[in-house]
Amino acid sequence: MTDGDSRRDEFEALLEPLLRGLFNAALGYVRDHAEAEDAVQETVLRAYRSFDQWERGTNFRAWVFRILTNYCINRFRSRERGVDAVAFDEVEREAELAGSELVSAATQPDAAVFDGLLGEEVQQALEALPMEFRAVLMLSDVHEYSYREIADILGIPIGTVRSRLFRARRMMRDELAGYARERGVIREGEDG
Amino acid sequence: MADDRLRLAELLSAAVDGELTAGEQETVERLLATDPAAAREHATLLALKAAVRRAAGVQPVPELVLSRVRRGLDAIDAETASEPAPVRRLGWLRPAALFAAVAVVLVVALPGLHRTRAGTPTVAAPAHQARWDLAPANLVMTHRAWHKTFAGQTPPAQSPDEMARRLADKVGYAVAPPDVPRLQAALVGCAACDHTVPGHLTAVFVMERAEHEALSLFQVVAPPAELDASGFREHCPGVQVAEYDGVRLALWSQGDRHVVLAADRASCGELARLVPAAVRLASTPPLQRYARLPR
Numbered sequence: 001m002t003d004g005d006s007r008r009d010e011f012e013a014l015l016e017p018l019l020r021g022l023f024n025a026a027l028g029y030v031r032d033h034a035e036a037e038d039a040v041q042e043t044v045l046r047a048y049r050s051f052d053q054w055e056r057g058t059n060f061r062a063w064v065f066r067i068l069t070n071y072c073i074n075r076f077r078s079r080e081r082g083v084d085a086v087a088f089d090e091v092e093r094e095a096e097l098a099g100s101e102l103v104s105a106a107t108q109p110d111a112a113v114f115d116g117l118l119g120e121e122v123q124q125a126l127e128a129l130p131m132e133f134r135a136v137l138m139l140s141d142v143h144e145y146s147y148r149e150i151a152d153i154l155g156i157p158i159g160t161v162r163s164r165l166f167r168a169r170r171m172m173r174d175e176l177a178g179y180a181r182e183r184g185v186i187r188e189g190e191d192g
Numbered sequence: 193m194a195d196d197r198l199r200l201a202e203l204l205s206a207a208v209d210g211e212l213t214a215g216e217q218e219t220v221e222r223l224l225a226t227d228p229a230a231a232r233e234h235a236t237l238l239a240l241k242a243a244v245r246r247a248a249g250v251q252p253v254p255e256l257v258l259s260r261v262r263r264g265l266d267a268i269d270a271e272t273a274s275e276p277a278p279v280r281r282l283g284w285l286r287p288a289a290l291f292a293a294v295a296v297v298l299v300v301a302l303p304g305l306h307r308t309r310a311g312t313p314t315v316a317a318p319a320h321q322a323r324w325d326l327a328p329a330n331l332v333m334t335h336r337a338w339h340k341t342f343a344g345q346t347p348p349a350q351s352p353d354e355m356a357r358r359l360a361d362k363v364g365y366a367v368a369p370p371d372v373p374r375l376q377a378a379l380v381g382c383a384a385c386d387h388t389v390p391g392h393l394t395a396v397f398v399m400e401r402a403e404h405e406a407l408s409l410f411q412v413v414a415p416p417a418e419l420d421a422s423g424f425r426e427h428c429p430g431v432q433v434a435e436y437d438g439v440r441l442a443l444w445s446q447g448d449r450h451v452v453l454a455a456d457r458a459s460c461g462e463l464a465r466l467v468p469a470a471v472r473l474a475s476t477p478p479l480q481r482y483a484r485l486p487r
Contacts (some may be wrong), residue, residue: 008265008269011265012265019253019257019258019261020250020251020252020253022253023251023253023254023257024248024249024250024251027248027251028248033254037254037256037257037260040253040257040261041257041260041261041264044261044264044265045261045264045265045268048264048265048268049268119243119246119247119249120247122243122244122246122247123247123248126244126247126248137244138244138248140209141241141244141245141248142244142245142248146211147206147209147211162202162205162206162211163202165205165206165209166201166202166205166206169205169237169240172240172244173236173240176240
């Protein structure tokens with residue numbers, strides 16, 4: 001067995017259990033099957049080329065997810081740039097305004113409302129999130145990464161992970177409240 | 193006060209992730225026990241988290257992805273194992289392989305133009321040079337196109353379906369000038385390739401729309417050391433050589449027929465990004481639309 005063979009074997013052994021998670025994460029990021037396929041392929045090939053740079057004993061899963069996440073964010077940032085700029089501003093402002101109450105109860109659906117919403121509507125709400133917020137929400141809620149791991153993957157402080165998750169959820173609830181009102185699950189002005 | 197409420201709201205969000213410090217945990221527990229609004233908010237966040245997880249679902253990895261990944265890893269291994277070829281910066285286009293590349297374009301994709309250039313020599317097929325195990329170094333075409341171009345030579349033992357599948361696997365992007373009804377210039381991106389491939393040249397993508405639909409498109413790749421800009425010009429006078437972003441490009445157009453792109457060093461992915469700028473350099477209408485080729 002050559003060095004190249006053992007390198008390949010080691011890489012594949014580490015990668016194999018992650019592929020499904022990678023593909024589903026990519027799908028969550030880009031919301032397009034073909035784009036997700038491309039993202040996974042690019043991620044794997046980039047990881048393999050850089051495999052020598054991965055430090056043995058560190059978290060391989062987080063390392064590969066970081067490659068995927070960076071690829072997706074960079075790939076789609078330009079597409080979303082205009083949206084992001086607005087969204088970040090709005091979120092900052094909303095976060096300040098929201099300080100006077102724990103939740104803006106008149107517009108936020110409560111727990112029972114989510115049962116009345118379709119998965120498709122939740123997916124659309126996810127899709128409406130700016131990429132940075134979607135990434136952190138997907139990594140946390142779908143892939144169950146810790147804040148520490150998410151911080152490593154995204155290269156941001158843990159405090160930013162926490163605040164982005166908070167804001168992402170706030171945005172999700174706003175979006176879902178709209179769907180809930182459209183479908184009559186909650187009425188305008190009703191306390192969720 | 194507002195800051196406190198905001199901090200508490202953020203704590204509740206972190207609580208559903210189990211990411212509180214011991215002190216924060218105490219605060220949240222106290223809050224949940226005494227504040228119905230906070231308790232309801234907490235329940236809502238838990239429900240939202242579950243809804244996101246449900247909506248995201250879990251899908252199996254498509255077999256196509258797995259095969260593309262395996263092929264890509266094979267290509268990297270082969271690339272790593274091969275001797276690095278010396279880069280001859282000024283000799284990056286040599287007539288023989290270049291001629292093959294251009295001829296493929298002319299014969300397969302532009303028969304009308306081919307007729308107008310009666311003096312063009314017969315194609316010397318580079319089949320024996322083709323590396324079918326190396327995506328960036330392949331010449332890929334359908335059986336039909338192969339025989340049309342290299343009549344009498346035997347392509348690798350693959351069925352047309354297999355070749356079409358291989359090709360489809362390699363296709364990344366097509367670029368189509370929307371204002372050219374009959375011809376379509378396409379950049380065929382190698383799906384296994386998003387890196388510079390020193391020692392190889394990725395080239396040329398032209399087809400008629402009907403040919404495109406039949407998947408008779410092709411990708412010609414040859415070592416840049418075998419091609420020469422002057423040779424390109426000799427056999428294809430419309431070609432211009434331009435440098436963009438450090439990559440030398442050969443471009444050809446005639447009227448509204450845009451053909452060619454060759455680069456001395458660039459991955460398909462890089463070429464996909466360079467094409468519009470490169471075409472503008474050559475004063476041809478910009479290629480405005482990126483479209484995925486049918487699979």
